[in-house]
Amino acid sequence: MFNQEELSKAHFNQFESLLRLAHISLAGVERIVRLQLDASRQSLEENGKLVRELSQTTDPQQAAQQLNKVTASAVEQVVNHSRNLYEVVSEVQTEVARLTEEQIGQYNKSLISTIDTLAKNAPAGSDSAINAVKSGIAASAAAVNSLTKAAQQVSDFAGSSVKAATTATADAVKSNAKKATSSQV
16 A cells, blocks of 8 residues: 555655744744844843933933833834734744645645555445545545635734734824823923
């Protein structure tokens, strides 16, 4: 039924898929770590600058204005950082989903090939049963495809909702910071 070459090829393909998954995962982790390090570096620099500025400020109103401005900037940075993290995770998820779809497609092709091989050695009159199995496989592949498309649409909608929410949050913080700064003047 299966020869050594087919089994070897199947194992190699699985190994390649696992290797691709490892590369996708590591690239995602690397991007997230880079984002975190950049955010930490930026925060450290800005906090150092703020401390220097506040230590030279003698007017309490000016100090409050600086703090409001820095707070608004920090919230905006957090929102942007969250958006960037979401984008990285979303891209990694898309790549993993693509890999999974490829694997399912390869599995279905292999399964159909195996059924065809078995059909050649099947007793007479089993054609209808074999066709029913092939039909079931095709229907399940179509269902998986439909579910994948629906999941992608949900993911796209969630992504646009997250972007809209983070933009609204950043805008609200900016607006409140401007109001607080103008009311202190």
